[in-house]
Amino acid sequence: DAGVIQSPRHEVTEMGQEVTLRCKPISGHDYLFWYRQTMMRGLELLIYFNNNVPIDDSGMPEDRFSAKMPNASFSTLKIQPSEPRDSAVYFCASSLFFGSPGEETQYFGPGTRLLVL
Amino acid sequence: RKEVEQDPGPFNVPEGATVAFNCTYSNSASQSFFWYRQDCRKEPKLLMSVYSSGNEDGRFTAQLNRASQYISLLIRDSKLSDSATYLCAVSGTASKLTFGTGTRLQVTL
Numbered sequence: 035d036a037g038v039i040q041s042p043r044h045e046v047t048e049m050g051q052e053v054t055l056r057c058k059p060i061s062g063h064d065y066l067f068w069y070r071q072t073m074m075r076g077l078e079l080l081i082y083f084n085n086n087v088p089i090d091d092s093g094m095p096e097d098r099f100s101a102k103m104p105n106a107s108f109s110t111l112k113i114q115p116s117e118p119r120d121s122a123v124y125f126c127a128s129s130l131f132f133g134s135p136g137e138e139t140q141y142f143g144p145g146t147r148l149l150v151l
Numbered sequence: 152r153k154e155v156e157q158d159p160g161p162f163n164v165p166e167g168a169t170v171a172f173n174c175t176y177s178n179s180a181s182q183s184f185f186w187y188r189q190d191c192r193k194e195p196k197l198l199m200s201v202y203s204s205g206n207e208d209g210r211f212t213a214q215l216n217r218a219s220q221y222i223s224l225l226i227r228d229s230k231l232s233d234s235a236t237y238l239c240a241v242s243g244t245a246s247k248l249t250f251g252t253g254t255r256l257q258v259t260l
């Protein structure tokens with residue numbers, strides 16, 4: 035199994051530009067999660083999907099952030115316009131189930147390191 | 152108060168030592184508990200789930216104390232390769248996982 039795949043691995047952009055992060059979850063996993071990690075705030079859940087439907091987006095910082103999951107094998111996280119404070123590592127994770135003890139392990143992708151200048 | 156709190160460390164211990172981390176959570180309705188390990192510049196990976204009765208996996212023991220709302224991770228006979236950041240994670244009724252900010256462990260010769 036290839037695991038969770040994220041692209042790009044690194045992104046450097048200028049303030050005001052649009053940034054699109056991509057994620058391919060593990061095949062067969064029903065849940066997909068987007069996290070952001072910074073030194074100051076740690077790992078924060080931004081949004082998660084169940085069967086391609088957004089369930090909880092309360093962690094999305096503001097309207098500049100949007101996420102979609104058009105099908106079971108692909109999700110995007112978009113920041114438009116980007117700002118320097120968006121610089122962080124963005125992780126995508128997937129799990130088979132959620133709320134089922136023993137079957138809800140989240141598998142993380144390698145992350146996208148975003149730097150907004 | 153944060154939902155999940157951990158001592159950030161770092162914990163510097165010699166090889167062979169026993170080290171313990173605690174993690175407190177604020178939501179008494181939390182259902183599932185986990186310890187993840189994160190190496191420098193890598194993604195978090197599940198180390199152990201934490202069950203009510205406590206569980207052990209080799210040198211690692213995880214315990215849950217619902218009354219005091221904390222989980223613990225004990226590492227015995229520390230190895231250099233155990234050096235990493237250990238994140239606790241808690242899921243509640245809202246069905247989302249909340250992570251602590253992590254405790255950094257450095258095992259030295």
